[in-house]
Amino acid sequence: MRKLTYFVACSIDGFIGGPDGDASFMVPFVDEEFFEFLKSEYPETLPTHGRRPLGIDDLPNKRFDTIVQGRASYDLALKEGVTSPYAHLREYVASRTLTESPDPNVEIISTDLVGRVRELKAEDSAFGIYLCGGSAVAGELFDEVDELVVKTYPVVLGTGMPMFGSGFEVSAFVPDSVRTFGNGVVVRTYHRKR
Numbered sequence: 001m002r003k004l005t006y007f008v009a010c011s012i013d014g015f016i017g018g019p020d021g022d023a024s025f026m027v028p029f030v031d032e033e034f035f036e037f038l039k040s041e042y043p044e045t046l047p048t049h050g051r052r053p054l055g056i057d058d059l060p061n062k063r064f065d066t067i068v069q070g071r072a073s074y075d076l077a078l079k080e081g082v083t084s085p086y087a088h089l090r091e092y093v094a095s096r097t098l099t100e101s102p103d104p105n106v107e108i109i110s111t112d113l114v115g116r117v118r119e120l121k122a123e124d125s126a127f128g129i130y131l132c133g134g135s136a137v138a139g140e141l142f143d144e145v146d147e148l149v150v151k152t153y154p155v156v157l158g159t160g161m162p163m164f165g166s167g168f169e170v171s172a173f174v175p176d177s178v179r180t181f182g183n184g185v186v187v188r189t190y191h192r193k194r
């Protein structure tokens, strides 16, 4: 069984964006040191339209070959006219309203999201699955999440969009690594205690 990894950025108080999901306050923290880390450790999490202008479109995938995201997160790319924001991955978008996929590389999951993700996890691959978010889809897939990579930016929001849009439940995760960066960003990885 391959892993579903929620690779997510948040504030110190655990919000992945403002109340409407806006995560633009995080952008200034992607400085040279942190970008080098992303490029070398998680190159496939950099979107295609970010990679191309930098001439790093051909970076090989390191950990993931598949991405799952919610329609609201996918919409951010669609609004910029980008129909395949992670062209180097197999892209799955959860949506009950998108009846047709806007791109041949994007498959829409309209029913049984958990079941479809379980099927993807059961596939034979050396690479894992990148759960991009947002909050709603991460909440629905919470029980399927095997690993967390939490990029914490040194800001407090007070309120905002939670990491998981799910109900109250205490679930144990085991820390695997912590890395800190000069600008105060901290990246922690955990695996779920099963």
Ligand SMILES: NC(=O)c1ccc[n+]([C@@H]2O[C@H](COP(=O)([O-])OP(=O)(O)OC[C@H]3O[C@@H](n4cnc5c(N)ncnc54)[C@H](OP(=O)(O)O)[C@@H]3O)[C@@H](O)[C@H]2O)c1
Pocket (backbone or CB within 6 Å): 007, 008, 009, 010, 016, 017, 020, 021, 022, 023, 069, 070, 071, 072, 073, 074, 094, 095, 096, 097, 098, 109, 110, 111, 112, 113, 132, 133, 134, 135, 136, 137, 138, 140, 161, 165
């Ligand atoms: N900080 C980070 O790392 C990070 C990462 C990703 C996203 N974000 C932020 O998160 C925000 C979006 O999050 P969100 O919680 O509003 O939305 P989301 O999880 O991205 O997408 C929600 C949508 O997914 C579809 N969906 C949800 N459950 C489904 C199911 N069981 N079956 C089929 N479709 C399903 C629905 O689409 P339909 O309405 O089409 O049916 C729903 O409206 C964005 O603003 C983005 O900035 C932050």
